[in-house]
Amino acid sequence: MPDLVQKNLAALNSRNGARRGAAFDDLHTEPMRIQFGPSHPATHGTVKIVLDLEGEQVVDADVQVGFLHRGFEKECETGFFYQNIPYTDRLNYSSAILNNVGYCLAVEKLFDIKTPPRCEYIRVIGAELSRIGDHLLAVGASAMELAAFTPMLYLLEGRELIYDLNDAMCGARVTTNFVRIGGISADLPEGFKDFAIERLDRVMKLVDDADKLLTENPIFRERMEGTGHRSPEELIAWGVTGPILRAGGVPYDVRRVTPYLVYNEIDFDVPVGEHSDNFDRYLVRMEELRQSRRMILQCLEQIPAGPVNTEDRRVRWPAKRQVFGRMEELIDQFKLVLEGGTPPAGEVYHAVEAANGELGFYIVSDGTGKAWKCRCRSPSFSNMSILKHMLIGGQLADVVPTFGMMNMIGGECDR
Amino acid sequence: MPADKPDSPTTAAEQPPALSPLLELVKARVGEFVVEYQSFRGDDRIHLDRANLLAVAQALRDDPALAFDLLLDVTAIDYLGQPDDFTTHLEVWDRNQSATRRMPLRRHELVLPPPGPHPRFAIVYHLVSTRHSHRLRIKCRVPEDDPTIASLTTVWPGANWLERETYDLYGINFVGHPDQRRIYLYDEFVGHPLRKDYQKRHEQPIEPYAGPGAKEPRRPQ
Numbered sequence: 062m063p064d065l066v067q068k069n070l071a072a073l074n075s076r077n078g079a080r081r082g083a084a085f086d087d088l089h090t091e092p093m094r095i096q097f098g099p100s101h102p103a104t105h106g107t108v109k110i111v112l113d114l115e116g117e118q119v120v121d122a123d124v125q126v127g128f129l130h131r132g133f134e135k136e137c138e139t140g141f142f143y144q145n146i147p148y149t150d151r152l153n154y155s156s157a158i159l160n161n162v163g164y165c166l167a168v169e170k171l172f173d174i175k176t177p178p179r180c181e182y183i184r185v186i187g188a189e190l191s192r193i194g195d196h197l198l199a200v201g202a203s204a205m206e207l208a209a210f211t212p213m214l215y216l217l218e219g220r221e222l223i224y225d226l227n228d229a230m231c232g233a234r235v236t237t238n239f240v241r242i243g244g245i246s247a248d249l250p251e252g253f254k255d256f257a258i259e260r261l262d263r264v265m266k267l268v269d270d271a272d273k274l275l276t277e278n279p280i281f282r283e284r285m286e287g288t289g290h291r292s293p294e295e296l297i298a299w300g301v302t303g304p305i306l307r308a309g310g311v312p313y314d315v316r317r318v319t320p321y322l323v324y325n326e327i328d329f330d331v332p333v334g335e336h337s338d339n340f341d342r343y344l345v346r347m348e349e350l351r352q353s354r355r356m357i358l359q360c361l362e363q364i365p366a367g368p369v370n371t372e373d374r375r376v377r378w379p380a381k382r383q384v385f386g387r388m389e390e391l392i393d394q395f396k397l398v399l400e401g402g403t404p405p406a407g408e409v410y411h412a413v414e415a416a417n418g419e420l421g422f423y424i425v426s427d428g429t430g431k432a433w434k435c436r437c438r439s440p441s442f443s444n445m446s447i448l449k450h451m452l453i454g455g456q457l458a459d460v461v462p463t464f465g466m467m468n469m470i471g472g473e474c475d476r
Numbered sequence: 477m478p479a480d481k482p483d484s485p486t487t488a489a490e491q492p493p494a495l496s497p498l499l500e501l502v503k504a505r506v507g508e509f510v511v512e513y514q515s516f517r518g519d520d521r522i523h524l525d526r527a528n529l530l531a532v533a534q535a536l537r538d539d540p541a542l543a544f545d546l547l548l549d550v551t552a553i554d555y556l557g558q559p560d561d562f563t564t565h566l567e568v569w570d571r572n573q574s575a576t577r578r579m580p581l582r583r584h585e586l587v588l589p590p591p592g593p594h595p596r597f598a599i600v601y602h603l604v605s606t607r608h609s610h611r612l613r614i615k616c617r618v619p620e621d622d623p624t625i626a627s628l629t630t631v632w633p634g635a636n637w638l639e640r641e642t643y644d645l646y647g648i649n650f651v652g653h654p655d656q657r658r659i660y661l662y663d664e665f666v667g668h669p670l671r672k673d674y675q676k677r678h679e680q681p682i683e684p685y686a687g688p689g690a691k692e693p694r695r696p697q
Contacts, residue, residue: 127660297545300634318609407516438549446637
């Protein structure tokens with residue numbers, strides 16, 4: 062945006078000239094270039110931003126990603142469908158179950174498999190727990206980068222409580238590997254409902270404490286309000302989704318516009334902002350935390366009894382006792398290990414609402430057990446592409462809250 | 477679900493299936509440019525000739541009944557040595573034939589299949605409308621010897637990074653892109669790793685560290 066840069070420089074020069082007097086007008090100045098990152102204490106995520114500064118003002122920015130590129134899509138082409146699920150944990154490592162759910166739903170769409178209702182409810186519970194954990198980290202880390210250290214401790218304690226629930230569901234805390242194609246790895250443990258309600262109450266108490274410390278905090282508001290502003294039309298044109306787009310007043314939520322799982326059977330609100338600045342992004346995230354809790358409580362009430370895995374022989378792993386005792390299950394096991402479960406040839410795209418926006422998986426199958434192509438449409442990547450235009454024209458100190466509310470997750474952005 | 481009896485191609489050609497409501501809309505608006513309509517598992521997609529891509533994209537964005545204002549994704553598919561794009565035999569579930577079509581991948585060498593009769597690459601665009609919340613996929617085939625296609629950055633600015641990524645990983649040139657450089661990999665990287673003829677185990681030499689400030693980041697002109 063060279064015209065914007067020119068305008069900013071002109072405004073800056075006129076202001077400086079008025080303050081300093083005419084004697085400084087012919088003083089030769091040039092923008093200073095600083096390297097922000099790749100590993101900077103005020104950013105969470107490995108990203109490099111090359112900033113051109115005119116005084117304190119950002120006149121140009123170049124955002125460079127890719128420091129965490131691991132070849133997720135290349136790996137997915139060489140493994141069977143079920144072998145790729147652990148890789149999806151590492152995409153957005155702060156909300157792993159959401160990624161599991163997105164990938165498995167895409168594969169199930171390719172296979173044309175419908176999972177049992179109990180499985181769908183458990184997936185929603187896991188996904189919303191992940192969303193709470195992700196938003197807690199995003200808000201907490203951003204607050205810490207703005208020198209508010211106490212709320213970060215509160216919110217990370219809340220995330221630990223969410224990890225306890227992950228632990229109860231699947232035995233792992235961070236990289237869960239919980240969802241399977243056509244089901245989940247294990248049913249909910251006994252007494253999970255009471256445990257979850259108790260933990261969620263504690264989490265919400267911590268969220269309320271952090272809310273009191275942040276929302277009315279003058280320093281926090283000074284730095285968040287009005288910074289990083291972009292109009293909703295620009296956000297849409299740049300492919301931005303998730304809380305950032307909703308903070309601009311666009312109620313685009315995949316759970317609402319194209320419902321999957323059981324999201325059309327439970328009641329929830331889609332919070333939207335109106336100013337499209339960093340403070341609204343923070344408020345939207347705080348409200349989504351409460352909505353996620355509301356969804357989990359409804360799911361725990363409504364969840365039906367029944368099986369959690371599909372009976373489709375193409376993807377179902379038979380129980381070991383039956384593998385050793387029956388011919389058909391032995392053959393199924395053999396086929397799954399050697400061929401990996403073969404879908405029909407074709408291509409599907411399935412999107413879920415992840416913590417940062419629309420997470421889509423585009424799978425092209427040639428009819429074998431391995432994907433010909435497995436593409437991950439990651440929300441962080443598209444959201445980051447507009448970061449440059451959020452920074453230009455602002456102050457150097459605005460880089461930190463804008464980048465913090467972007468909540469760039471390196472594993473998902475760089476894949 | 478796959479049919480028990482394989483489809484005979486003659487009946488499929490004689491009776492084209494009815495189009496979905498969205499594809500009917502698309503056909504009424506930009507029907508003269510569309511080569512082929514496909515629906516699979518509820519996903520609608522159209523195939524275009526790459527020369528018409530920019531005009532169709534503009535029309536899809538600006539038409540009020542379609543209003544595809546959000547470009548979700550740009551990517552490419554490498555159909556190296558494939559006889560088709562897997563879709564003409566949708567309901568035929570022939571594992572053995574598919575297994576032989578997959579190229580043999582040995583540990584340290586890659587045996588390339590002969591080139592197929594169709595253009596090697598396909599560029600895929602995913603669109604969604606925030607107003608009508610419907611989704612569409614666009615595919616354009618691009619040959620190996622001239623992997624170029626028009627850039628959509630003038631229609632959706634968000635195509636900028638997505639096309640840079642596709643250039644980086646597949647080597648597709650986007651004509652009219654304002655800033656086409658690698659995004660994930662470093663400038664000295666040789667080749668495009670998501671192409672099927674790039675071995676997964678291939679290693680590239682480590683670039684020595686040139687010292688602070690020796691290598692200024694490249695900028696668009």
